[in-house]
Amino acid sequence: MKTMVIKVGGALLACETGIARLFETLQGLQQGGWQLLLVHGGGIVVEQQLQANGFTSDKKQGLRITPAEQIPVVAGALAGTANTALVAAACKVGLVPVGLSLADGGMVQAQVLDPSLGCVGEVVAKASTLPDALLSAGMLPIISSIAVDETGQLLNVNADQAATAICQLLGAELTLLSDVSGVLDGKGQLIASLDQAGFEQQVALGVIAGGMKVKVEAALAAAKSINNCVRIASWRSPEQLAALLDGEPVGTAVQP
Ligand SMILES: Nc1ncnc2c1ncn2[C@@H]1O[C@H](COP(=O)(O)OP(=O)(O)O)[C@@H](O)[C@H]1O
Ligand SMILES: CC(=O)N[C@@H](CCC(=O)OP(=O)(O)O)C(=O)O
Secondary structure (H helix, E strand, O other): OEEEEEEEOHHHHHOHHHHHHHHHHHHHHHHOOEEEEEEEOOHHHHHHHHHHOOOOOOEEOOEEOEOHHHHHHHHHHHHHHHHHHHHHHHHHOOOOEEEEEOOHHHOEEEEEOOHHHEOEEEEEEOOOHHHHHHHHOOOEEEEEOEEEOOOOOEEEOOHHHHHHHHHHHHOOEEEEEEOOOOOEOOOOOEOOEEOHHHHHHHHHOOOOOHHHHHHHHHHHHHHHHHOOOEEEEEOOOHHHHHHHHOOOOOOEEEOO
Protein backbone atom coordinates (compact mmCIF):
# COMPACT_ATOMS: atom_id res chain seq x y z
CA MET A 1 0.00 0.00 0.00
CA LYS A 2 1.15 3.55 -0.70
CA THR A 3 1.91 5.63 2.38
CA MET A 4 1.95 9.42 2.55
CA VAL A 5 2.96 11.78 5.34
CA ILE A 6 1.09 15.06 5.14
CA LYS A 7 2.35 17.96 7.22
CA VAL A 8 0.17 20.92 8.05
CA GLY A 9 1.05 24.13 9.81
CA GLY A 10 0.74 27.87 9.63
CA ALA A 11 -2.64 29.49 10.19
CA LEU A 12 -4.55 26.22 9.53
CA LEU A 13 -5.09 25.66 13.24
CA ALA A 14 -7.02 28.95 13.38
CA CYS A 15 -9.17 28.19 10.31
CA GLU A 16 -12.20 25.96 10.81
CA THR A 17 -13.03 25.81 7.09
CA GLY A 18 -9.44 24.94 6.27
CA ILE A 19 -9.42 22.09 8.80
CA ALA A 20 -12.75 20.73 7.52
CA ARG A 21 -11.56 20.82 3.90
CA LEU A 22 -8.27 19.17 4.82
CA PHE A 23 -9.98 16.23 6.52
CA GLU A 24 -12.39 15.75 3.62
CA THR A 25 -9.28 15.48 1.43
CA LEU A 26 -7.63 13.02 3.82
CA GLN A 27 -10.78 10.93 3.86
CA GLY A 28 -10.79 10.88 0.03
CA LEU A 29 -7.12 9.89 -0.09
CA GLN A 30 -7.68 7.09 2.40
CA GLN A 31 -10.65 5.82 0.38
CA GLY A 32 -8.40 5.96 -2.70
CA GLY A 33 -6.03 3.46 -1.07
CA TRP A 34 -3.49 5.71 0.66
CA GLN A 35 -2.23 4.99 4.15
CA LEU A 36 -1.86 8.41 5.76
CA LEU A 37 -0.05 10.01 8.66
CA LEU A 38 -0.62 13.63 9.61
CA VAL A 39 2.27 15.57 11.18
CA HIS A 40 1.38 19.02 12.42
CA GLY A 41 2.82 22.26 13.72
CA GLY A 42 0.74 25.09 15.05
CA GLY A 43 3.05 28.07 15.45
CA ILE A 44 -0.05 30.26 15.63
CA VAL A 45 -1.40 28.36 18.68
CA VAL A 46 2.05 28.46 20.33
CA GLU A 47 2.22 32.25 19.87
CA GLN A 48 -1.29 32.77 21.28
CA GLN A 49 -0.65 30.63 24.35
CA LEU A 50 2.81 32.06 25.08
CA GLN A 51 1.33 35.55 24.93
CA ALA A 52 -1.63 34.58 27.16
CA ASN A 53 0.92 33.34 29.72
CA GLY A 54 2.85 36.62 29.63
CA PHE A 55 5.80 35.37 27.55
CA THR A 56 7.38 37.00 24.52
CA SER A 57 8.83 34.82 21.78
CA ASP A 58 11.41 35.20 19.01
CA LYS A 59 12.55 33.07 16.11
CA LYS A 60 16.13 32.65 14.92
CA GLN A 61 16.48 31.56 11.28
CA GLY A 62 12.93 30.20 11.24
CA LEU A 63 13.19 28.31 14.56
CA ARG A 64 11.50 29.40 17.79
CA ILE A 65 13.86 30.16 20.66
CA THR A 66 12.30 28.07 23.44
CA PRO A 67 13.58 28.86 26.98
CA ALA A 68 13.05 26.04 29.51
CA GLU A 69 10.35 28.00 31.36
CA GLN A 70 8.29 28.19 28.13
CA ILE A 71 8.40 24.50 27.13
CA PRO A 72 5.35 23.48 29.23
CA VAL A 73 3.23 26.06 27.38
CA VAL A 74 4.69 25.10 23.97
CA ALA A 75 4.10 21.39 24.64
CA GLY A 76 0.55 22.12 25.83
CA ALA A 77 -0.20 24.17 22.72
CA LEU A 78 1.15 21.62 20.21
CA ALA A 79 0.61 18.20 21.86
CA GLY A 80 -2.56 19.40 23.60
CA THR A 81 -4.61 22.13 21.92
CA ALA A 82 -3.48 21.69 18.30
CA ASN A 83 -3.32 17.87 18.39
CA THR A 84 -6.73 17.39 19.98
CA ALA A 85 -8.37 19.92 17.61
CA LEU A 86 -7.09 17.88 14.63
CA VAL A 87 -8.12 14.58 16.27
CA ALA A 88 -11.62 16.03 16.76
CA ALA A 89 -11.85 17.12 13.11
CA ALA A 90 -10.76 13.63 11.98
CA CYS A 91 -13.47 12.01 14.13
CA LYS A 92 -16.04 14.34 12.58
CA VAL A 93 -15.47 12.91 9.07
CA GLY A 94 -15.42 9.31 10.30
CA LEU A 95 -11.66 8.71 10.24
CA VAL A 96 -10.11 6.83 13.18
CA PRO A 97 -7.35 9.11 14.48
CA VAL A 98 -4.71 8.40 17.12
CA GLY A 99 -3.20 11.54 18.62
CA LEU A 100 0.55 11.19 19.23
CA SER A 101 3.69 13.25 19.70
CA LEU A 102 7.20 12.45 18.43
CA ALA A 103 7.89 11.06 21.92
CA ASP A 104 5.51 8.12 21.51
CA GLY A 105 6.45 4.55 20.65
CA GLY A 106 10.18 5.19 20.21
CA MET A 107 9.52 6.52 16.69
CA VAL A 108 12.43 8.96 16.75
CA GLN A 109 15.58 9.81 18.66
CA ALA A 110 15.73 13.43 19.79
CA GLN A 111 18.50 15.72 20.98
CA VAL A 112 18.99 19.41 21.62
CA LEU A 113 19.69 21.09 18.27
CA ASP A 114 21.64 24.12 19.48
CA PRO A 115 21.80 25.14 23.16
CA SER A 116 21.46 28.82 22.18
CA LEU A 117 17.89 28.04 21.01
CA GLY A 118 16.94 26.49 24.39
CA CYS A 119 14.64 23.46 24.36
CA VAL A 120 14.62 23.03 20.58
CA GLY A 121 15.16 19.52 19.31
CA GLU A 122 16.33 17.72 16.22
CA VAL A 123 15.07 14.23 15.52
CA VAL A 124 16.11 11.17 13.52
CA ALA A 125 13.95 8.19 12.63
CA LYS A 126 14.24 5.19 14.96
CA ALA A 127 11.47 2.55 15.15
CA SER A 128 8.36 2.21 13.00
CA THR A 129 6.62 -0.44 15.16
CA LEU A 130 3.94 1.94 16.42
CA PRO A 131 2.95 3.64 13.12
CA ASP A 132 3.15 0.28 11.29
CA ALA A 133 0.63 -1.20 13.74
CA LEU A 134 -1.70 1.81 13.56
CA LEU A 135 -1.62 1.96 9.76
CA SER A 136 -2.33 -1.78 9.43
CA ALA A 137 -5.35 -1.25 11.65
CA GLY A 138 -6.63 1.48 9.27
CA MET A 139 -6.02 4.26 11.80
CA LEU A 140 -4.76 7.79 11.15
CA PRO A 141 -1.77 8.78 13.32
CA ILE A 142 -1.82 12.54 14.03
CA ILE A 143 1.61 13.50 15.33
CA SER A 144 2.61 16.79 16.99
CA SER A 145 6.18 18.04 16.81
CA ILE A 146 6.94 17.69 20.53
CA ALA A 147 9.79 15.28 21.33
CA VAL A 148 11.61 14.03 24.43
CA ASP A 149 15.37 13.44 24.60
CA GLU A 150 17.26 10.69 26.44
CA THR A 151 17.36 12.76 29.63
CA GLY A 152 13.56 13.08 29.65
CA GLN A 153 13.62 16.72 28.53
CA LEU A 154 10.65 17.91 26.43
CA LEU A 155 11.82 19.52 23.18
CA ASN A 156 10.13 21.77 20.62
CA VAL A 157 10.84 20.51 17.08
CA ASN A 158 10.11 22.43 13.90
CA ALA A 159 7.19 20.56 12.38
CA ASP A 160 8.67 20.36 8.85
CA GLN A 161 11.74 18.64 10.34
CA ALA A 162 9.42 16.37 12.33
CA ALA A 163 7.57 15.42 9.12
CA THR A 164 10.87 14.61 7.38
CA ALA A 165 11.86 12.22 10.18
CA ILE A 166 8.47 10.46 10.03
CA CYS A 167 8.69 10.26 6.22
CA GLN A 168 12.18 8.72 6.55
CA LEU A 169 10.92 6.33 9.24
CA LEU A 170 8.40 4.82 6.82
CA GLY A 171 9.99 5.52 3.42
CA ALA A 172 6.69 7.31 2.72
CA GLU A 173 5.88 10.09 0.29
CA LEU A 174 5.78 13.58 1.82
CA THR A 175 3.55 16.59 1.18
CA LEU A 176 4.10 19.80 3.15
CA LEU A 177 0.98 21.97 3.26
CA SER A 178 1.50 25.59 4.29
CA ASP A 179 -0.22 28.97 4.00
CA VAL A 180 1.41 29.64 0.62
CA SER A 181 0.83 27.81 -2.68
CA GLY A 182 4.45 26.67 -2.82
CA VAL A 183 7.92 28.18 -3.02
CA LEU A 184 7.67 31.56 -4.73
CA ASP A 185 10.33 33.32 -6.82
CA GLY A 186 11.44 36.95 -6.54
CA LYS A 187 8.34 38.03 -8.49
CA GLY A 188 5.93 36.06 -6.31
CA GLN A 189 5.42 33.39 -8.99
CA LEU A 190 5.25 29.71 -8.07
CA ILE A 191 8.46 27.75 -8.66
CA ALA A 192 7.18 24.45 -10.10
CA SER A 193 10.39 22.48 -9.53
CA LEU A 194 13.31 23.14 -7.19
CA ASP A 195 16.54 21.20 -6.63
CA GLN A 196 19.47 21.74 -4.25
CA ALA A 197 21.28 24.12 -6.65
CA GLY A 198 18.13 26.16 -7.33
CA PHE A 199 17.45 26.37 -3.60
CA GLU A 200 20.97 27.64 -2.87
CA GLN A 201 20.62 30.22 -5.63
CA GLN A 202 17.30 31.55 -4.25
CA VAL A 203 18.69 31.64 -0.69
CA ALA A 204 21.72 33.63 -1.87
CA LEU A 205 19.33 36.09 -3.54
CA GLY A 206 17.38 36.40 -0.29
CA VAL A 207 14.20 35.08 -1.98
CA ILE A 208 13.87 31.96 0.18
CA ALA A 209 14.19 32.82 3.86
CA GLY A 210 12.91 32.17 7.38
CA GLY A 211 10.35 29.39 7.77
CA MET A 212 10.45 28.59 4.04
CA LYS A 213 14.22 28.01 4.17
CA VAL A 214 13.74 25.50 7.00
CA LYS A 215 10.86 23.91 5.05
CA VAL A 216 12.79 23.48 1.78
CA GLU A 217 15.85 22.13 3.66
CA ALA A 218 13.57 19.56 5.33
CA ALA A 219 11.99 18.73 1.95
CA LEU A 220 15.40 18.30 0.26
CA ALA A 221 16.56 15.94 3.03
CA ALA A 222 13.36 13.89 2.73
CA ALA A 223 13.44 13.84 -1.09
CA LYS A 224 17.02 12.51 -1.05
CA SER A 225 16.12 9.75 1.45
CA ILE A 226 13.07 8.50 -0.43
CA ASN A 227 14.54 9.30 -3.87
CA ASN A 228 11.30 10.95 -4.89
CA CYS A 229 10.11 14.53 -5.04
CA VAL A 230 8.51 16.16 -1.99
CA ARG A 231 5.70 18.62 -2.63
CA ILE A 232 5.16 21.99 -0.95
CA ALA A 233 1.61 23.27 -1.48
CA SER A 234 -1.21 25.05 0.31
CA TRP A 235 -3.99 23.75 2.53
CA ARG A 236 -5.77 27.04 1.76
CA SER A 237 -6.32 26.24 -1.90
CA PRO A 238 -9.29 23.98 -2.71
CA GLU A 239 -7.78 23.49 -6.21
CA GLN A 240 -4.51 22.22 -4.78
CA LEU A 241 -6.31 19.87 -2.36
CA ALA A 242 -8.42 18.56 -5.27
CA ALA A 243 -5.27 18.00 -7.35
CA LEU A 244 -3.65 16.18 -4.44
CA LEU A 245 -6.72 13.95 -4.27
CA ASP A 246 -6.59 13.29 -8.02
CA GLY A 247 -2.88 12.46 -7.88
CA GLU A 248 -2.00 15.49 -10.03
CA PRO A 249 1.12 17.58 -9.44
CA VAL A 250 0.60 20.38 -6.91
CA GLY A 251 2.69 23.32 -5.70
CA THR A 252 6.48 23.10 -5.80
CA ALA A 253 8.15 19.74 -6.44
CA VAL A 254 11.35 19.62 -4.40
CA GLN A 255 13.69 17.24 -6.25
CA PRO A 256 16.01 14.63 -4.73
N1 LIG B 1 10.38 32.18 -1.42
C1 LIG B 1 9.36 32.04 -0.59
N2 LIG B 1 8.20 31.50 -1.03
C2 LIG B 1 7.14 31.34 -0.22
N3 LIG B 1 7.15 31.72 1.09
C3 LIG B 1 8.28 32.25 1.61
C4 LIG B 1 9.43 32.42 0.80
N4 LIG B 1 10.41 32.95 1.59
C5 LIG B 1 9.88 33.11 2.80
N5 LIG B 1 8.61 32.69 2.85
C6 LIG B 1 7.76 32.74 4.05
O1 LIG B 1 7.69 31.43 4.58
C7 LIG B 1 6.39 31.22 5.08
C8 LIG B 1 6.14 29.71 5.17
O2 LIG B 1 6.94 29.18 6.21
P1 LIG B 1 6.30 28.91 7.63
O3 LIG B 1 5.58 30.13 8.13
O4 LIG B 1 7.33 28.33 8.51
O5 LIG B 1 5.21 27.82 7.22
P2 LIG B 1 4.38 26.80 8.09
O6 LIG B 1 4.03 27.52 9.37
O7 LIG B 1 3.21 26.44 7.24
O8 LIG B 1 5.31 25.63 8.34
C9 LIG B 1 5.50 31.94 4.11
O9 LIG B 1 4.25 32.28 4.67
C10 LIG B 1 6.34 33.18 3.78
O10 LIG B 1 6.06 34.22 4.67
C1 LIG C 1 11.47 24.94 16.97
C2 LIG C 1 10.25 25.50 16.32
O1 LIG C 1 10.32 26.47 15.56
N1 LIG C 1 9.08 24.91 16.61
C3 LIG C 1 7.83 25.32 16.05
C4 LIG C 1 6.90 24.13 16.16
C5 LIG C 1 5.56 24.36 15.50
C6 LIG C 1 5.68 24.56 14.01
O2 LIG C 1 6.64 24.22 13.33
O3 LIG C 1 4.54 25.11 13.49
P1 LIG C 1 4.25 25.53 11.99
O4 LIG C 1 4.36 24.29 11.17
O5 LIG C 1 2.87 26.03 12.09
O6 LIG C 1 5.25 26.58 11.58
C7 LIG C 1 7.23 26.52 16.81
O7 LIG C 1 7.40 26.63 18.01
O8 LIG C 1 6.55 27.33 16.15
